Amino acid sequence: MNTIFRSYLIFFTSLLAFGCNTNEKKQDTGFILQEIDLPDYEKNIDHKGLLTALGDRNDESIRTGEHIYNNICFNCHGNPETPGSIPNAFKFWEGEFKVGKDPYSIYQTLTRGYGSMPPQVSLTPIEKYDIINYLRETFIKEKNPNQFFEIDSIYLASLPLGTSSGPEPKEFKPWAEMDYGNFLINTYELVGLNAPERERSSGPSPLPDENLINANFAYKGIAVRIDKGEGGVAAGKAWMMFDHDLMRVAGAWTGEGFIDWEAILFNGRHNISPRTSGDLHFSNPVGPAWANPMTGKFDDPRFQARDGRKFGPLPREWAQYKGLYQFENRVIISYTVGNAKVLETFGLEMLDSSPVFTRTLNISPSDKPLKMRVAPSQVSVELLGNGASLKKQDGFTLMEVSPSQRLQIKLLISKAKPEELKEFAKTSSPPESLESMIKGGPSRYPQKLSTEVIQGTQEGPFQVDILNPPFDSPWKNQFRLSGLDFFKDPNKGVICSTDGDVWLVEGFTKNSGKLTWQRIASGLFQPLGIKVINEEIFVTCRDQLVKLHDFNGDRETDFYEAYNSDHQVTDHFHEFAMGLQVDKEGNFYYAKSARHAREALVPQHGTLIKVSKDGQKTEIVATGFRAANGVCINPDGTFIVTDQEGHWNPMNRVNWVKKGGFYGNMFSYNPPPDSTDSGMEQPLVWIERDRDQSPSELLWVESKKWGALDGKLLNLSYGYGKVFVVPFEKIGDQVQGGIFELPIPRFSTGVMRGRFNPGDGQLYLCGLSAWGSTQPQLGGLYRIRKVEKPMVILVGLQANKNGMKLIFTDELDRESVQDLNNYTIKVWDLLRSRKYGSTHYNEQTLKVTKAELGKDGKTIKLSIPEIKPTWVMEINYQLKDDKGKDVEGLVQNTIHQLGEASSW
Template sequence: MKRFLRNLNFLLLFLFLLGCNSGSKNEDAETALGFTLQESDLPDYEKNIDHRGLLTALDDRQGESIRTGEHIYNNTCFNCHGNPEQEGSMPNAFKFWKDEFKMGKDPYSIYQTLTRGYGSMPPQVNLTPVEKYDIINYLRETFLKEANPNQYVAVDSAYLATLPDGTTTGPAPKEFKPWAEMDYGNFLINTYEVVAQNAPPRERSTGPIQPLKDENLINSNFAYKGIAVRLDQGKGGVAAGKAWMMFDHDLMRVAGAWTGEGFIDWEAILFNGKHNISPRTIGELHFENPVVPAWANPATGNFDDPRFTARDKRKFGPLPREWTHYEGLYQFNDRVIISYTVGNAKVLETFGLETLEDQPVFTRTMNISSSDKALKMRIAPTGTSVAVVGEGAVLKDQGGFTVMELPPSQSLKIKLLIAKSGMEGLQQYSKTSSQPEDLNPLIKGGPARYPQKLTTAVQIGEQEGPFQVDILNPPFDSPWKNQFRLSGLDFFKDPNKGVICSTDGDVWLVEGFMKDSGKLTWQRIASGLFQPLGIKVVNEEIFVTCRDQLVRLHDYNGDRETDFYESFNNDHQVTDHFHEFAMGLQTDDEGNFYYAKSARHAREALIPQHGTLIKVSKDGLKTDIIATGFRAANGVCINPDGTFIVTDQEGHWNPMNRINWVKAGGFYGNMFSYNPPTDSTESGMELPLVWVERDIDQSPSELLWVDSKKWGALDGKLLNFSYGYGKIFVVPYEKIGDQVQGGIFELPIPRFSTGVMRGRFNPGDEQLYLCGLSAWGSTQPQLGGLYRIRKVDQPMVIPIGIKATTTGIELSFTDELDQASVNQIANYTVETWDLLRSRKYGSKHYNEQTLNVTKAELGKDKKTIKLTIPEIKPTWVMEIQYKLKDKGGKSIDGSIQNTIHRLGKASTS
């Protein structure tokens, strides 16, 4: 499917959004209205658009415009908004066929909302003005005109006369597929469906009833942990190839081999943005193997699959380690060498491509160490053309497959030749084909595949206030066309060096953080990984959380590039569902690893790991589920007391976003998770630290403890990052009994142009470094970014402590306050409301109340406010707004949103 994107200089937009922290009064008013972008953030051409001409031109191109608008809607908007027959994946998204526009319903007003973003609606920077009016035209004629006529404004001469003058229609639309143009390297790990040409359409369950039913996918050939390897020569990596083989490292099988123009159809959440779908192979499928073990169990000689069987009858996860185990992959130039075990035999395997009378012959070269038992492997279904080169292997027909049998106590080098059914002459060709090579010289490190070191400039921030933001630009013009959707970072012992991963499969070594040169050097050291969303440096070794495994990167020859992608742990099960991201990576004092795995969106879990906090032992040999019941757990924070914090997102069974202080064995509310408790009420789950309203943060990500004396009163405090809105919050909290509760306060820092995913304090300069990305669920327009936040010597006046007592609320601030302003009870507004937790998506407000503040006092430390609130009681959500002054007389306006589960004793000081 085509997706139209504007040929926009993302770097300039990136600079615009963070270049300053203040604007005109008019821009401040616009921001208050809810627009995400101010006028000064927009490209210059937007100030001179001929809106009248664009709308008038629709008369002559109505059919074309509707078709284009429908295409854009189906490929960009439908995922979230849906249509009257099919609810979108975000049920609270605007419904054009019945809702009322908040920022104006005429075409020009809708154009402004599309361009600048509003609330949870991100600015559509990917669309040209022509495309925006095409989608507006489609919405008006398809949804508004008949189903929602009160929101339909006639475009007549009187209306056209009200539009601003302009002379340009903006950039011309351009077909642009960044996900398909990127050079991922010669392999790319993902979940793929292997299909023949003209395969029937995918079965995709839809509807307003949640959870959605399971599709019948029992006969679909999914490689859930598929390593797609390019076989033909040429530049551009796997996406630019014409011949491929797919290895499934759950089952140690070749799932299939195919050729053609085009690698896959790119239908996936982090490719073309499609939900509820995994990419399919395209082109001619020459052979395939079903989703069953490739190697027989050495202990029994049979192929019976003992793995976990899900509710839909599919089996998931790796085979037992004693049977077979994926060790990882080596790379040598463009060669990929897979390493795995079968029993006590070690196998190195690489793939290749030969030709016979201009027809492709796929090769599998194996170096197999001696085994204490005979081995056998299914090569391909009976009828596929198969031949063997080398000594020691016997081919037989068995159980509908061509099977290779190997004797025990021998080290063997074997090359298999595989071609589509009906190829003649393969046996004769095998006599002249080259002998199987020794693969050991290829696993000691090869020449650099990405020798270029890229340099970028650091833009030093000079914002007013206690924090200054430096923009550390990634090399957006990289020769490999990387998207730089940055998803994790960490530092080495040398604080000048760090590593950063991206969801597109890359790991980058970045240097220059401590230097005053104003430059950073970027070196691509790994590629082809499956949706990395966390990274950690442990004893100078790099570990990466991927959707299919926890990977340790090894450089054998000192060029810093990864020569061996070790599968440190691949225990967790992976399905085809788009939503089950593996998020974050942390280690405890003993060296154990932790990450969170999300659940299926709008569906019941299929596997035990859906919606869980997962622990991997420090040696990688054991995996445990620590807590359950999460929906979309974006990362993990380890607390000083050994507990954890995991955020979760609004959705089914989550009336709002939540920040969870996690205890081992706890259940955190998602009744669609695997094996939930029978009690679906609040008493059947652990309660969150705080419920977070969507207007505060649409999608919270990871939390981080401040570890920096330079951050003054914030040192040792808790920060929360916003993927949804690109914000940073401080999280004041208290513990009453075994219940942690608290609130959230936005730091006085402008919104970042990306969602913020992960952060680390650099031990060298003690400042906060952040990386982020924008995809589904983020309103921010920039694909990815890297930032540094420096605390400067100015007062913060930020609330860092909160207590809910039987008499009211106590707020503790970083700096001293003006007593006169504190004592004025008119300076406070306290509101509360309840939420309803159910299988429905989100919740509206219930029982809204405004509570009276009858007294306000400043404590002896001049930093603590005691609010007397006679009506206080436990509540789902409380919002405290204040208008105060600091000790110097400067006005300080702020808002804290918090949750109260229990009331404690009021302090006497």
């Protein structure tokens, strides 16, 4: 990883430890980062020199700027022909700059971030001026001339003085530099050297489906490196791909590059899946690899989507993926065909300069004959071992397996001539038993890494500790942390990252000032939730619910059990599997997002999903979500699922979920016919983007150390790195309430998941920034400690026919409460439609005619004669506590129904 960038990440996290409240500063300037937050080199940049130099390298600069724009900015901003994925993002060809239209002002926005625009901390000063040059010359000069600023000598002389150009530009590809281990599960498209251009649709939403019926996608592709060497799958030169939906080897390829890294969680590109890079030696089309043992046919019985493609796993009685074993750098895949158990591993041999790909299979006795498609018939195939034979049929070379025998088979597959491969087979080693490789092996990641705990010293009721991951790990991990949980020993926990890792972390409660990190699993498909149950580790991945097994006591995972792989995975970038919770009966729950700006292809798109305790059954609990970032289980057995602003979502929403409920996204699979607001369940609260751009998971406070907040509900912010209290009430069957921000600094990452540690009673949070967050750091781990100081936090909210009740944790000053000038209340409506988001409608300021403080000293009753149900209400107040200290705050809430007129 770029050393300067990595150092900057560590520097930025330390700001919180020294009490730098970037959130408060942002309220003053609009910038996310302040000058003190920036690397030292930014204080000595020769802005005049960099702008002047553009004249000598204009063409090169514009080409570089275009490259950066297409790879970093296009996803959100788009261009005049193709809307970006966030329609509200600034349009350079027609919008008006908020900070300033001159190059230095634009530079400041790129460097420091502004509003929803995150700081571009990976760009050097030269690169930032290249992108500014590209924007000015391509979009602004002709299409938006009112925003084009003429550069002259007077302007250049006014720029800050400096002597440096900053660090030299260096292409930053942390996703390609990381050692993922010898396998990496993802959705891949298999293509050869002369691959056609990708088809990508555009236009108004919903976007039309591309014609991908003939594309060879491994939707649950296990890419395995088969050549020797360090650096894992990304550093290899030869690979094979196993598709665990279909038990097929999708193909084998060689080259200097593994894949093209085109994906949202690799290089950040939206609406795209990575393709294989290099020479595709053979591939098998999408379809079952093994014939149905009952019929002997290869007909695909799976769910067929609107676009003609089929998704999801084969029926379990036909074939089922059981998981994979890791032994040294060998990957052994376990699955069943009928009642036969299969272990399979891959290898590479060389016939002169021609690769020979090998498949070694150990097959238990079957009660029926089995047959498998090995490769297209034009590809050379040889078989070693007894009890099986090869034949050609319907354009494929088939392997037929005799029943009632235990077999060890080795297949050789190559582009070599058939007679050459036949001769080569005589010298190839015989098929091996794989039994010795499924009992655990030597550690692959023996190093234990240590990091410092930076103790928080902030004033106020909370202190935030920074628990930095080992950013300088030998495997160049990005540490985009996406889930955490604790063992019975609360000093020890597990943390997953969306890059595929699981880490065992120790040191949480012993207060040694250090954490120890051990990498215990890798190569998983976008983990976004983790749970420890009876000391066993379960992980939510995009393709499966995985159970991790350690057979030899070194803590590393020896077997990645597919506890449940009913997931319907397509190639769409947006369908993340989010969170993991378990109910009292042991059933699992996670949320699956829908396709972005497109109609659903499979029933699981945009749903809350339940997996039975034994992993054998999957059911959909609720539908109609767009981007459901995790799930919370409530004490009464209901659920809370957040959702994000977008098409059919005028703003972010927090949903108190009922079984069978529909939550508004009409692009969901088989939505109800009624697209009006009354056709959906209403949210607990609509969240304005200024409060939180992207809410993530909620959790209940389970800690007596948190005093009056014990038993209350918290909401985490992926978009802005905040934590909110969620005061709510229930009127009839409708839950309604609001959000109130905890008085702590913003975290430097988006916050994804949180757990209260039963040992110290404090809240631990992890987070990442990979899509749609303003926060600049890739990943982070934090602890919020409640200390013995007054909180004065709003924890209760009641709407009634004569006004609002606000309930606080601590006592307030009666005189300040009664002063009506201390309150400002605004309300507005939203418009839900197929368009992205909504502006404000019917904005009003409501008059408070009386304010009273209850006998408890903590409850305010506001008389508001004009109160009525509203999509959004914001209450600002400036009060004092009972010690005379200023207390300012804002609560945003939604009112669906008014309760009866309130009295004390």
